[in-house]
Amino acid sequence: MTPKIVTTLKSYSWPQFHADLFAGITVALVAIPLSLAIAIASGASPAQGLITAVVGGFVVSALGGSRVQIGGPTGAFIVVVYDVIATHGYDGLVLATFMAGLILLVAGYLRIGNLIAHVPEPVINGFTLGIAIIIATSQLKDFLGLTAPGLPADFIDKIAVLWAARSTLNPWALGIGLATVGFIVGLRRLLPRRWPSLIVAVAAASALAALPGLGVDTIGARFGALPSSLPMPHLPAISIEQIRTLLPSAFVIAFLAGIESLLSAVVADRMIGGRHRPRAEVVAQGAANLSSALFGGLPVTGAIARTATNIRSGGRTPVAGIVHALSILLVLLVAAPLAGLLAMPAMAALLIVTAWNMSEPDKWRGYMRASGADRLLLAVTLLLTVLVDLTVAIGVGVALGLALRLRDRAARAADDWTPRDH
Secondary structure, rough: OOOOHHHHHHHHHHHHHHHHHHHHHHHHHHHHHHHHHHHHHHHEEEHHHHHHHHHHHHHHHHHHHOOOOOOOOOHHHHHHHHHHHHHHHHHHHHHHHHHHHHHHHHHHHHOHHHHHHHHHHHHHHHHHHHHHHHHHHHHHHEEEOOOOOOOHHHHHHHHHHHHHHHHHHHHHHHHHHHHHHHHHHHHHHOOOOOOOOHHHHHHHHHHHHHHOOOOOOEEEHOOOOOOOOOOOOOOOOOOOOHHHHHHHHHHHHHHHHHOOOOOOOOHHHHHHHOOOOOOHHHHHHHHHHHHHOOOOOOEEEEEEHHHHHHHOOOOOOOOHHHHHHHHHHHHHHHHHHHHHOHHHHHHHHHHHHHHHHOOOHHHHHHHHOHHHHHHHHHHHHHHHHHHHOOHHHHHHHHHHHHHHHHHHHHHHHHHHHOOOOO
């Protein structure tokens, strides 16, 4: 359970530090607009996204079991976080995140986190696709510049409200959103390695939105000025009733944090030819969620896209992740007012692109060629995620996957059975 930073620092060198420094700063420039956008989409304030990236990112790198894992807020949490805030307020989310941290710590120490590896892949793919659909639809209001106050959380009701508000479409907002998508795609194709395309694209589109008379909303106009310091750590009032009520949400947060962080670590291992320590990684995620909750942040997990950016930029030790967290802190302390100038349609476009990438379109054809049982499992999980609830989707998906696995095992056992000779 020894953190990777302990072993990697034994043979550390100045050339590696230079590489980690560049990678950490590059990832920070990618993480800043994503953290802001994820927090806004989750129903939290933009500052809470940056706080999560600073505190959670630092702890994940300092204590984690991967050489290159980058921690912070991710799109996978938007649905559950939005629901918890809408139902229990922000204090309820902080307590649920704190409880999830404790659950992950216990899972890590008892090696329960290894059970996550047995969750059927179609279930993971199904709720990932479902989350991507929910994220994309939740951003249509700002992407199109619609006037639709009190957007409901329920998917069907949300679509109905958006359709009813279609006459309020702001063509300038739509233009800024499309320009942001174009900038992101174009920069990634032209300069895929050295440019932090996300922040450049959002900043360029926001500069266009600053032209007078467009009526395009910004972060500052909607949320006010961002704080220029970290808050003091604290926890809200805790009661037995709150713990009982929030326990299901805490388990979902812990499950998502464990799943996404271990998946990200596996992807990173393939990219660098390394091997992460699952137990240390789960414990680090627990500590990161505890820490984020204490500072009033959002749930934390390993971020696959930011981890891949770190690797492509030359990061090879947890020092890069620590530099990433400290770089975001420096921006928070020095340049927080600039974040208020970012245009809401640009942030919405960023999350729509993120949702598209989350859905992994290159794998859709493979889903269609999968077995009937796997397609059923994926479809049920996806539909329940979008139309009912993420907690129900995960529970039903895992239970159905287990039932299908037991059925197949029983069928194979029956085929292999031969009567005894008497």
